[in-house]
Amino acid sequence: KRIKTKVVILGAGATGISAAKSLSEANMSDFIIVDAQSFIGGRVQHQAFGNSQVELGANWIYGKGDNPIYGMATQHGLKTTPSDKNNVAYFDDFGMLEDQEKGIHTSDEFESVKVKLVDYAEKRMKRQQVDLSSRSALSLLGWKPNTPLKAAVEYFNIDWEFSEPAEMCSLDYATGTVDSVTGTYPFGNEFVVDERGFNHILVQELKTFLHLNDDRLMLNTLITEVIYNDQNVTVITSNGHVIEAEYAICTFSLGVLQSDSVQFSPVFPEWKRESLLSFHMTTYTKIFLLFKQKFWGDWQHGGYYTVWQNLNAPGYLFKPASSGDNILMVTTTDTESQRIERMTKAQVGNEIMRVLHKMFPSATIEPPVDILIPRWHQHNLFRGSYSNWPIGASKKHHLNMRAPLGNLWFAGEATSADYYGFLHGGWLEGKSVANSILGCITTKCPVYEKHEIVTGCDSANFNSGNSNPRFLGQFSY
Numbered sequence: 001k002r003i004k005t006k007v008v009i010l011g012a013g014a015t016g017i018s019a020a021k022s023l024s025e026a027n028m029s030d031f032i033i034v035d036a037q038s039f040i041g042g043r044v045q046h047q048a049f050g051n052s053q054v055e056l057g058a059n060w061i062y063g064k065g066d067n068p069i070y071g072m073a074t075q076h077g078l079k080t081t082p083s084d085k086n087n088v089a090y091f092d093d094f095g096m097l098e099d100q101e102k103g104i105h106t107s108d109e110f111e112s113v114k115v116k117l118v119d120y121a122e123k124r125m126k127r128q129q130v131d132l133s134s135r136s137a138l139s140l141l142g143w144k145p146n147t148p149l150k151a152a153v154e155y156f157n158i159d160w161e162f163s164e165p166a167e168m169c170s171l172d173y174a175t176g177t178v179d180s181v182t183g184t185y186p187f188g189n190e191f192v193v194d195e196r197g198f199n200h201i202l203v204q205e206l207k208t209f210l211h212l213n214d215d216r217l218m219l220n221t222l223i224t225e226v227i228y229n230d231q232n233v234t235v236i237t238s239n240g241h242v243i244e245a246e247y248a249i250c251t252f253s254l255g256v257l258q259s260d261s262v263q264f265s266p267v268f269p270e271w272k273r274e275s276l277l278s279f280h281m282t283t284y285t286k287i288f289l290l291f292k293q294k295f296w297g298d299w300q301h302g303g304y305y306t307v308w309q310n311l312n313a314p315g316y317l318f319k320p321a322s323s324g325d326n327i328l329m330v331t332t333t334d335t336e337s338q339r340i341e342r343m344t345k346a347q348v349g350n351e352i353m354r355v356l357h358k359m360f361p362s363a364t365i366e367p368p369v370d371i372l373i374p375r376w377h378q379h380n381l382f383r384g385s386y387s388n389w390p391i392g393a394s395k396k397h398h399l400n401m402r403a404p405l406g407n408l409w410f411a412g413e414a415t416s417a418d419y420y421g422f423l424h425g426g427w428l429e430g431k432s433v434a435n436s437i438l439g440c441i442t443t444k445c446p447v448y449e450k451h452e453i454v455t456g457c458d459s460a461n462f463n464s465g466n467s468n469p470r471f472l473g474q475f476s477y
């Protein structure tokens with residue numbers, strides 16, 4: 001079927017819904033949203049597990065105040081529970097640490113190093129020094145993860161957030177920006193525990209301008225090819241549709257754009273490919289384990305199955321008393337996640353049982369009755385969980401990733417310099433790109449900065465403020 005429209009939105013995740021909402025608000029209703037999944041939300045998705053629902057992707061709302069996701073959650077009555085990152089129990093190879101104060105002390109030590117990282121990054125940028133890996137910076141500041149406890153605390157603060165180890169993360173654009181003191185959004189993280197799923201808020205937003213059965217929402221539609229030029233964009237789908245649009249907004253994940261899942265014609269120019277390949281699509285895996293018996297205590301959170309969360313902690317499961325579900329969630333990241341994605345559930349279960357026996361040496365632990373392992377890295381619609389800013393990628397690379405190619409525009413969590421990796425980053429980028437296209441339609445297209453050849457170091461642009469976009473825009477953890 002041949003379909004004509006003004007704007008085609010590729011993807012019905014947070015970015016796509018936000019873009020469509022902004023177009024609608026400007027009375028531009030000539031658009032189509034296309035997604036291969038059968039539901040909207042993209043990486044915001046949930047699944048039944050035991051008698052509960054668990055979030056496979058995004059789960060936390062980071063920061064309150066003007067954070068648009070927090071606003072929508074409040075407006076649509078999303079059920080959340082405050083997430084207290086300080087409520088941690090520390091374990092070593094022999095079970096729970098007898099001296100929990102030792103864990104707290106090490107954690108405090110790392111908190112003060114984090115504050116120093118921010119100062120250090122700022123000073124270095126002012127002096128026009130090159131970016132460093134976070135590992136080099138941490139070592140220069142005197143932090144060495146030379147005990148299992150220190151390694152675990154570092155994992156909790158770096159890998160668990162950025163989904164990559166300190167060796168990979170940029171100082172200037174990743175860890176050096178995580179300022180625990182200031183931030184645009186007031187402090188406070190909420191963990192979503194709504195039976196309708198986190199994507200309920202996106203569905204509700206969509207419903208404000210589109211019926212779920214409207215022809216302009218094409219779900220279950222896999223895009224195989226995108227042909228673009230300076231006048232229009234043609235989108236070809238696997239079920240035989242040809243969508244002809246004046247403009248397209250591509251919201252595919254960075255992982256999808258780095259892979260060959262979708263054919264773009266013409267092939268992206270070298271400066272675009274260099275930018276897309278400079279950033280990292282990481283993998284953050286939440287493994288859910290359902291047990292007949294609860295053998296662990298009342299702790300809330302716990303380089304091998306390092307961070308554990310007790311979903312039976314007060315407020316976490318939707319109906320814990322009646323459901324009888326005993327659920328633990330353990331997170332793995334990066335290469336460990338990729339290794340796990342290559343294993344069977346039974347193999348992962350065996351490894352996890354060995355770790356749990358060490359954590360709870362005196363408990364009788366029956367193997368879990370069910371295990372749920374989302375495989376984000378292998379998933380052809382995502383190819384990972386979210387993006388990270390690695391050492392070696394510059395701000396000019398980031399501008400290039402965001403820049404349009406003819407009438408093909410790009411938006412997503414990865415194109416947000418302020419909030420890459422986060423749901424609100426995608427939401428804000430969707431709005432921003434829709435406004436740019438509205439400019440093209442009504443008056444004049446805004447010009448996006450791009451660099452055909454990326455040279456030098458970003459710090460050379462450091463003027464009175466700082467050139468790090470995340471310094472000023474960072475929310476608090």
Ligand SMILES: Cc1cc2nc3c(=O)[nH]c(=O)nc-3n(C[C@H](O)[C@H](O)[C@H](O)COP(=O)(O)OP(=O)(O)OC[C@H]3O[C@@H](n4cnc5c(N)ncnc54)[C@H](O)[C@@H]3O)c2cc1C
Nearest residue numbers: 011013014015036042043058059060223385413422423426
């Ligand atoms: C495990 C995990 C944990 C996370 N935790 C958090 C968190 O706690 N808090 C937070 O703020 N963020 C978190 N995130 C990140 C957050 O989920 C993303 O930043 C956000 O959902 C990205 O939205 P998006 O619209 O940019 O991309 P997506 O949600 O990926 O949307 C793109 C859409 O394009 C579609 N698509 C791709 N290829 C094709 C194709 N060929 N044809 C048709 N459709 C296609 C996909 O189906 C998808 O729906 C997490 C992500 C993951 C995976």
